[in-house]
Amino acid sequence: MISGLVATLNTDVELAQSALQAIGLHPALESGPQKGCRLPLVLETRTPAESHDLTNWLGELLGVEHVDVVYVDLGDDSGSFEKLVSHLNK
Amino acid sequence: MTMDQDRRHFIRSAAMSAATAIASGSGPFSLPIVHATESSPISWKKAPCRFCGTGCHVQVGVENGRVVAIAGDQDAEVNKGLLCVKGYHVGSVLYGKDRLTRPLLRRGDRYEAISWDQALDVIASRIEAAPERFALYGSGQWTIPEGYAAQKFMKGGLSNNHIDPNARLCMASAVTGFLATYGVDEPAGCFDDLDHCDVLILWGNNPAEMHPVLFSRVVDRRSRGASVEMIDISTRRTRSTEQCQHYLEMKPNGDVAIANGIAHLLLKNGTYDRAFVESHCNFKAPNPDKPNLHGKSIRFDEYRQLLEPYTPEYVEKLSGVPAEQIRMLGDRFGNRDLKITSLWCMGMNQHTMGTAINTMVHGLHLLSGHFGRPGDAPTSLTGQPSACGTVREVGTLAHALPGGRLVAKPEHRQQTEAFWNLPEGRVNPKPGYHTVKMWEQFCTPADQGGDIDTIWVQVTNPGQTLPNLHKLFNAKQGLKEKFLIVSDVYPTATTQLADLILPSAMWVEKNGVFGNSERRTQQWFKMVEPPGEARDDLWQTLAVAHRLFDRGFAGMRDKEGRFLFEVVDDSGTPVPAWQWEHYYDVNVDKHLFEEYRPFTRLKHKDLAPYDEYVRTRGMRWPVVEQSDGTWAETRFRFVEGYDPYVEEGSEIQFYHSTTQDHRAQLWFHPYEPPAEVPDVAYPLMMTTGRVLEHWHSGSMTRRIPQLSQAMPSAYVEMNPDDARERGIHSGDQVVIRSRRGELKLVAWVNGRGRPPRGTVFVPFFDETLLINELTLDALDPFSKQPDYKKSAVEVTKIVTVHDKKE
Numbered sequence: 001m002i003s004g005l006v007a008t009l010n011t012d013v014e015l016a017q018s019a020l021q022a023i024g025l026h027p028a029l030e031s032g033p034q035k036g037c038r039l040p041l042v043l044e045t046r047t048p049a050e051s052h053d054l055t056n057w058l059g060e061l062l063g064v065e066h067v068d069v070v071y072v073d074l075g076d077d078s079g080s081f082e083k084l085v086s087h088l089n090k
Numbered sequence: 091m092t093m094d095q096d097r098r099h100f101i102r103s104a105a106m107s108a109a110t111a112i113a114s115g116s117g118p119f120s121l122p123i124v125h126a127t128e129s130s131p132i133s134w135k136k137a138p139c140r141f142c143g144t145g146c147h148v149q150v151g152v153e154n155g156r157v158v159a160i161a162g163d164q165d166a167e168v169n170k171g172l173l174c175v176k177g178y179h180v181g182s183v184l185y186g187k188d189r190l191t192r193p194l195l196r197r198g199d200r201y202e203a204i205s206w207d208q209a210l211d212v213i214a215s216r217i218e219a220a221p222e223r224f225a226l227y228g229s230g231q232w233t234i235p236e237g238y239a240a241q242k243f244m245k246g247g248l249s250n251n252h253i254d255p256n257a258r259l260c261m262a263s264a265v266t267g268f269l270a271t272y273g274v275d276e277p278a279g280c281f282d283d284l285d286h287c288d289v290l291i292l293w294g295n296n297p298a299e300m301h302p303v304l305f306s307r308v309v310d311r312r313s314r315g316a317s318v319e320m321i322d323i324s325t326r327r328t329r330s331t332e333q334c335q336h337y338l339e340m341k342p343n344g345d346v347a348i349a350n351g352i353a354h355l356l357l358k359n360g361t362y363d364r365a366f367v368e369s370h371c372n373f374k375a376p377n378p379d380k381p382n383l384h385g386k387s388i389r390f391d392e393y394r395q396l397l398e399p400y401t402p403e404y405v406e407k408l409s410g411v412p413a414e415q416i417r418m419l420g421d422r423f424g425n426r427d428l429k430i431t432s433l434w435c436m437g438m439n440q441h442t443m444g445t446a447i448n449t450m451v452h453g454l455h456l457l458s459g460h461f462g463r464p465g466d467a468p469t470s471l472t473g474q475p476s477a478c479g480t481v482r483e484v485g486t487l488a489h490a491l492p493g494g495r496l497v498a499k500p501e502h503r504q505q506t507e508a509f510w511n512l513p514e515g516r517v518n519p520k521p522g523y524h525t526v527k528m529w530e531q532f533c534t535p536a537d538q539g540g541d542i543d544t545i546w547v548q549v550t551n552p553g554q555t556l557p558n559l560h561k562l563f564n565a566k567q568g569l570k571e572k573f574l575i576v577s578d579v580y581p582t583a584t585t586q587l588a589d590l591i592l593p594s595a596m597w598v599e600k601n602g603v604f605g606n607s608e609r610r611t612q613q614w615f616k617m618v619e620p621p622g623e624a625r626d627d628l629w630q631t632l633a634v635a636h637r638l639f640d641r642g643f644a645g646m647r648d649k650e651g652r653f654l655f656e657v658v659d660d661s662g663t664p665v666p667a668w669q670w671e672h673y674y675d676v677n678v679d680k681h682l683f684e685e686y687r688p689f690t691r692l693k694h695k696d697l698a699p700y701d702e703y704v705r706t707r708g709m710r711w712p713v714v715e716q717s718d719g720t721w722a723e724t725r726f727r728f729v730e731g732y733d734p735y736v737e738e739g740s741e742i743q744f745y746h747s748t749t750q751d752h753r754a755q756l757w758f759h760p761y762e763p764p765a766e767v768p769d770v771a772y773p774l775m776m777t778t779g780r781v782l783e784h785w786h787s788g789s790m791t792r793r794i795p796q797l798s799q800a801m802p803s804a805y806v807e808m809n810p811d812d813a814r815e816r817g818i819h820s821g822d823q824v825v826i827r828s829r830r831g832e833l834k835l836v837a838w839v840n841g842r843g844r845p846p847r848g849t850v851f852v853p854f855f856d857e858t859l860l861i862n863e864l865t866l867d868a869l870d871p872f873s874k875q876p877d878y879k880k881s882a883v884e885v886t887k888i889v890t891v892h893d894k895k896e
């Protein structure tokens with residue numbers, strides 16, 4: 001699963017710097033060119049749950065003010081009719 | 091590179107372009123922009139977003155028959171490439187694990203998969219047995235052709251007006267407000283007003299969460315240096331409040347007093363627009379002897395006298411808003427140098443005085459002359475993607491016909507019968523049941539007068555969204571003679587009581603046309619196949635109609651005996667579109683849209699030919715053909731220079747005036763308290779509503795992992811003092827009770843919004859926690875819209891966070 005994110009960095013340079021370091025070390029994240037306090041990112045994970053957790057992790061970094069999800073690619077995640085009927089019949 | 095690597099590479103670069111574009115703030119709106127390139131392995135097509143009435147356009151990326159990517163559409167005027175968090179995930183709504191894929195018939199307490207052929211027989215037999223006891227319940231999520239076909243099937247085919255949409259629950263009071271003021275429905279202005287206003291007033295409205303892309307248009311203007319003053323008049327602080335310079339916290343129904351207070355000041359200070367009023371307005375007040383949308387005419391001096399008591403101090407007493415702030419509003423409206431836009435949605439519509447407050451806010455703009463210039467506009471928003479296009483324009487309401495016609499008017503019925511080539515007298519003159527009445531009759535045993543036996547629900551979820559659910563929905567259980575048919579894409583609270591479930595195609599699995607909140611009609615084509623045996627709602631209606639036709643049901647024939655929905659190909663040969671394998675041999679949407687178009691001209695809501703909408707990202711009606719053969723849309727109605735129907739030299743002309751003198755009606759309504767107010771047993775006022783991450787009843791957005799994890803379940807938001815008094819902390823499990831039911835929820839002290847003392851808020855998106863089992867079913871007397879915003883409740887703690895950990 002691939003998402004495009006924009007992280008808004010803290011105006012405190014030291015905090016922002018520590019966040020940039022943590023982001024740089026994370027294998028699932030690719031950073032784009034920073035524009036002021038905004039950092040474009042691509043996040044690639046195996047599952048939506050991982051993607052969600054990593055987005056949360058990003059948002060919780062001290063040097064990150066907030067994270068916007070600006071692009072999402074949909075993974076293949078189909079279900080089955082049999083499962084549905086058994087669910088309804090429960 | 092392999093195909094997979096190629097695709098992965100493409101998606102990664104698309105994601106990075108979007109993120110970089112928004113980070114650099116390029117483009118007029120600081121937008122994420124993804125270009126659909128020729129060389130990409132993905133094919134991109136346009137469609138309006140499936141969710142709210144803003145009607146953002148998205149680019150839908152399709153590969154190998156699946157939607158694989160979504161991007162904001164930079165060519166779309168509505169959103170200029172921007173989408174909200176729901177919009178970016180809209181593609182995922184197709185791929186929830188539990189899509190309905192076969193018709194299912196209830197046998198005892200089990201469901202059995204049956205064929206479509208059997209399903210059509212079941213429905214046809216129910217209708218044949220008692221056509222007058224059959225009802226169809228839809229929504230503003232019907233596409234225009236779907237709603238038009240449903241309307242024609244019921245009113246033209248069954249001579250039965252029991253068809254109503256869920257939109258009755260969300261914008262019916264806006265309709266009656268427009269009709270009572272201008273004689274014709276829907277906003278005069280458009281979203282462009284947001285780009286021009288100096289003052290934006292939110293009347294009980296939270297666009298930061300409900301219409302985020304629109305709200306960001308204004309916030310973005312400000313971040314680029316424009317001076318826009320934002321005023322939030324509300325019963326609780328919301329995310330929108332954070333952006334506003336003024337927050338006016340009112341008591342429930344306080345808006346009515348506030349509107350009167352502003353009008354009082356405009357007259358007292360002599361700051362009303364005398365010239366505008368003298369040229370373009372009449373005055374009205376309610377007529378207690380004959381309550382209707384015409385009211386009784388009053389003179390200007392009577393109007394002034396009625397407003398006399400509404401001094402800022404008296405309004406403060408009624409509304410809770412300090413007199414100083416009422417004066418501030420009076421000053422803003424009294425200043426003609428400013429351009430003022432008012433925005434509202436459910437807060438003013440889900441209101442026992444919904445029609446009244448709608449007319450009064452229009453009235454403030456008329457009285458002060460803040461009307462007719464870009465940025466000067468009273469604008470109501472809609473929650474559903476085609477509440478305007480399908481419900482209000484096609485007229486899928488129990489009393490209406492397409493093109494603003496009314497079933498009760500003989501000449502309107504004749505006109506409709508002529509368009510549909512039906513024998514005279516086919517359309518029933520008696521309005522059908524409005525939503526609440528329809529469900530009440532369905533949930534009442536037949537031997538006790540419940541005269542609706544079968545309801546077919548399409549594209550909506552009344553088992554979650556009706557008020558007072560125990561009475562209006564759950565009571566169906568055990569009534570043997572009642573039969574509920576539900577066409578949907580996922581199991582919902584409604585399918586739980588369904589006797590027959592039909593699997594539907596959704597969004598880009600079918601062709602469609604929506605009409606958004608600014609009169610913009612938007613078209614899209616089918617891009618992917620629906621799963622399993624899921625089929626278009628429009629096909630379902632046509633197929634049932636044809637099954638009845640086959641059985642000799644007279645109503646399914648026109649005057650010449652032809653099938654009511656006969657569709658022909660380019661050579662004029664009829665196509666059996668009721669057979670699924672032939673349904674897409676022709677564009678049935680286009681056929682029905684062109685059949686519908688003549689209706690639209692009857693109330694100057696002219697639509698262009700279907701192909702014009704294929705070409706564009708939507709156009710705002712009236713769309714009128716120019717001398718060079720092109721089609722021009724209308725941004726501002728009733729205004730010379732913009733609206734082609736305004737006569738030269740008139741400046742402003744309300745050409746559908748109910749008084750037939752080209753004037754709008756300026757209403758006075760006295761303040762009345764809410765239908766239910768807190769007391770000793772139920773001391774808190776509960777309001778319900780939506781949250782950013784979920785759309786409507788959550789049946790789609792709760793299946794999108796990112797959204798459901800961001801906002802997994804409903805909660806009750808409480809004021810810290812109320813919580814402290816009850817020993818409640820955030821995270822505690824509480825029970826919330828009203829006179830109609832009770833529900834266990836988790837408490838959130840303050841929460842995302844901040845309810846004032848004495849009030850709580852509960853969102854309604856969660857089908858596992860049905861807050862509408864508690865809501866009141868009191869209605870606005872004119873629109874028949876329920877007031878979901880004011881139910882008296884009590885909250886009691888049952889489990890503390892600490893206990894839970896143990």
Ligand code: SF4
Pocket residue numbers: 139140141142143144145146169172173174175176177178300301302303304
């Ligand atoms: S949900 Fe509404 S605001 Fe969000 S992208 Fe869709 S149409 Fe736009």
